[in-house]
Amino acid sequence: xxxxxxxxxxxxxxxxxxxxxxARRIQQELTDQVDVAETGVYGLALLDVxxxxxxxxIIDAIKTGRVPVGSVIELDPRCFDxxxxxxxxxxxxxxxxxxxxxxxxxxxxxxxVLAVEISDGVGFGEPMHPAVVKAIDQVVRRVRQQLTRWRxxxxxxxxxVDSSALNETLTIPPKTNPNDLRRRTQNGRx
Amino acid sequence: xxxxxYTIDPITxxxxxxxxxxxxxxxxxxxxxxxQIPELRGFERFAQGRPxxxxxxxxxxxxxxxxTAHHMASAKALDDLYKVTPPSAALxxxxxxxxxxxxxxxxxxxxxxxxxxxxxxxxAPKAERNILGVLGAVGLEIGKEVIGMRKQLRDLMTLIMGKxxxxxxxxxxxxxxxxxxxxxxxxxxxxDHAVEFGKFSLxxxxxxxxxxxxxxxYVTSESYVHRTYYMGMVDSxxxxxxxxxxxxxVDPNGSQVxxxxxxxxxxxxxxxxxxxxxxxxxxxxxxxxxxxxxxxESGIMAVAPMARLNAADSMAxxxxxxxxxxxxxxxxxxxxxxxxxxxxxxxIELVYAAERMRELANDPEIVSPDVRTIPTxxxxxxxGVIEAPRGTLIHxxxxxxxxxxxxxxxxxxxxxxxxxxxxxxxxxxxxxxKGGHVDDGILNLIEMAFRAYDPCxxxxxxxxxxxxxxxxxxxxxxxxxxxxxxxx
Numbered sequence: 001x002x003x004x005x006x007x008x009x010x011x012x013x014x015x016x017x018x019x020x021x022x023a024r025r026i027q028q029e030l031t032d033q034v035d036v037a038e039t040g041v042y043g044l045a046l047l048d049v050x051x052x053x054x055x056x057x058i059i060d061a062i063k064t065g066r067v068p069v070g071s072v073i074e075l076d077p078r079c080f081d082x083x084x085x086x087x088x089x090x091x092x093x094x095x096x097x098x099x100x101x102x103x104x105x106x107x108x109x110x111x112x113v114l115a116v117e118i119s120d121g122v123g124f125g126e127p128m129h130p131a132v133v134k135a136i137d138q139v140v141r142r143v144r145q146q147l148t149r150w151r152x153x154x155x156x157x158x159x160x161v162d163s164s165a166l167n168e169t170l171t172i173p174p175k176t177n178p179n180d181l182r183r184r185t186q187n188g189r190x
Numbered sequence: 191x192x193x194x195x196y197t198i199d200p201i202t203x204x205x206x207x208x209x210x211x212x213x214x215x216x217x218x219x220x221x222x223x224x225x226q227i228p229e230l231r232g233f234e235r236f237a238q239g240r241p242x243x244x245x246x247x248x249x250x251x252x253x254x255x256x257x258t259a260h261h262m263a264s265a266k267a268l269d270d271l272y273k274v275t276p277p278s279a280a281l282x283x284x285x286x287x288x289x290x291x292x293x294x295x296x297x298x299x300x301x302x303x304x305x306x307x308x309x310x311x312x313x314a315p316k317a318e319r320n321i322l323g324v325l326g327a328v329g330l331e332i333g334k335e336v337i338g339m340r341k342q343l344r345d346l347m348t349l350i351m352g353k354x355x356x357x358x359x360x361x362x363x364x365x366x367x368x369x370x371x372x373x374x375x376x377x378x379x380x381x382d383h384a385v386e387f388g389k390f391s392l393x394x395x396x397x398x399x400x401x402x403x404x405x406x407x408y409v410t411s412e413s414y415v416h417r418t419y420y421m422g423m424v425d426s427x428x429x430x431x432x433x434x435x436x437x438x439x440v441d442p443n444g445s446q447v448x449x450x451x452x453x454x455x456x457x458x459x460x461x462x463x464x465x466x467x468x469x470x471x472x473x474x475x476x477x478x479x480x481x482x483x484x485x486x487e488s489g490i491m492a493v494a495p496m497a498r499l500n501a502a503d504s505m506a507x508x509x510x511x512x513x514x515x516x517x518x519x520x521x522x523x524x525x526x527x528x529x530x531x532x533x534x535x536x537x538i539e540l541v542y543a544a545e546r547m548r549e550l551a552n553d554p555e556i557v558s559p560d561v562r563t564i565p566t567x568x569x570x571x572x573x574g575v576i577e578a579p580r581g582t583l584i585h586x587x588x589x590x591x592x593x594x595x596x597x598x599x600x601x602x603x604x605x606x607x608x609x610x611x612x613x614x615x616x617x618x619x620x621x622x623x624k625g626g627h628v629d630d631g632i633l634n635l636i637e638m639a640f641r642a643y644d645p646c647x648x649x650x651x652x653x654x655x656x657x658x659x660x661x662x663x664x665x666x667x668x669x670x671x672x673x674x675x676x677x678x
Binding site (some may be wrong): 010011012034040041042043044045047048095098099102103104105123124126 | 232233235248253254255257298321322325330333336337340341344356630
């Protein structure tokens with residue numbers, strides 16, 4: 001089963017298109033190695049593009065306000081709040097994972113999120129920020145790295161790989177209180 | 191993986207996302223509270239100069255929740271723009287596809303939105319008041335059934351519309367492809383399944399009401415009541431319809447005050463602007479804007495399931511009609527003013543959509559190859575109206591003689607509900623804040639007030655945050671920020 005790359009975002013909304021644009025680049029450059037999907041919808045529709053693969057790389061836009069625009073941040077979705085979205089309008093990956101686990105759906109074993117820090121330019125038809133456009137090169141490189149890592153894992157066995165050693169990591173400085181995340185996750189397992 | 195801690199601000203194209211402002215008076219009581227609702231920033235300018243026939247594809251990308259509603263409203267606006275009537279088969283297939291979409295959307299929202307209140311219970315711990323808590327209470331088999339039903343419907347939408355999410359389907363004068371005759375049996379089977387699913391959901395809800403009579407008190411609580419006008423689409427017999435028909439408005443006593451073709455909306459719906467908000471508040475032009483108050487003197491109206499059930503005289507299908515009668519009986523007759531009844535109304539609409547899907551699925555005409563009337567008129571102006579899951583949706587385009595957009599105006603359902611949402615948030619805040627005392631519990635109270643409307647806050651899918659961001663800002667009488675409570 002081939003790894004899957006999923007681009008998330010809205011291609012009409014300036015920098016919000018970065019996930020979609022990156023996925024399209026990967027479709028061109030790595031079509032022999034991965035399956036590529038893209039979507040701009042919420043909620044359970046995410047399951048349609050998440051389930052049914054073992055290894056998934058999600059490319060998305062993010063706005064932390066603490067790193068330069070165009071920075072590529074790798075996130076482990078297991079670090080995020082599991083649920084309480086009160087509406088399908090807000091259900092994202094953490095909730096889909098929880099739902100898939102609860103219902104024993106075919107959720108991927110490995111999920112990596114590559115998030116590109118974006119600017120305020122998310123209005124209709126706005127061009128992407130040059131730094132965000134440039135970040136797509138880095139995203140493609142990171143996807144290649146991740147695919148290599150997974151191939152090694154498969155040939156060596158997962159216990160032999162220290163993923164952080166292979167990774168270009170970027171740590172985001174805490175905003176005000178480093179316990180923000182911990183507090184937010186009090187209702188669910190981290 | 192090393193431990194890293196982030197606070198994620200959800201990326202959004204809108205300003206004031208999930209933001210509630212509360213203004214206090216000199217006594218520290220609430221003068222006014224309101225929820226910021228997004229604008230479609232830059233959409234009109236974006237649309238200008240684009241071919242009108244691209245609008246069904248463009249507008250379906252506006253919303254990550256209901257792309258099909260925008261697609262259909264846009265296709266109907268193109269019919270009107272090119273003064274062309276699609277063949278009967280095309281209209282039926284459009285309505286069939288739309289019914290499938292409504293079933294899927296309503297099922298999802300019923301279990302997500304009503305589940306925490308009705309299945310888990312309004313007083314249950316917040317950690318359990320979500321879809322997982324619902325599954326814990328009703329059993330995993332039901333969750334699997336919802337997922338399975340949804341997949342079957344999605345596959346069918348792909349079959350009919352080419353793509354389920356951003357369809358290339360609606361064209362001026364019809365649709366892009368006919369249904370292959372051999373597919374009809376699968377559509378019938380899925381429709382039968384959908385009706386059974388609807389009946390099952392109704393029974394689940396009915397059983398809950400029997401087991402927990404206090405739920406009815408909760409729904410009818412005065413805290414969530416506003417006596418406003420209601421608008422919804424009806425057919426020629428004033429039965430509820432999602433796809434086509436005039437818009438009907440009833441007053442707070444349930445009497446009809448307007449019945450008009452959607453393309454005359456400008457004669458009936460006006461927009462009020464307040465200096466403290468960029469939201470344009472829809473109201474009834476002929477009643478007038480009297481401020482954020484309810485009652486027959488105020489032109490504030492509501493759309494969406496509860497409003498549609500108030501605006502219609504009855505349901506067009508038998509099981510939905512029976513459920514409708516039970517709903518009205520339990521809630522004391524029409525019109526229903528209890529905002530929290532919206533979830534119940536959504537369930538009745540789900541059953542209607544499934545029954546309507548079954549009617550259309552069994553219609554021999556849906557496999558007719560005659561699905562397009564080629565337009566020949568010179569385009570000038572077109573208006574398309576549809577009932578989106580969250581209420582009446584209006585697309586209005588003007589073009590030059592080549593069909594390039596010169597002006598595009600969209601009135602989305604949340605905008606039509608926006609003034610009533612302010613009433614709800616305001617009422618909740620007034621009940622929760624006295625003498626300047628504000629505590630964190632206000633987040634939950636206010637969220638309950640507007641959650642039933644399921645207002646649309648943003649339109650782009652993202653992996654995170656998996657939780658609704660909410661920020662409450664409290665200002666004193668001099669408009670100084672004195673307290674900020676946030677989540678997400």
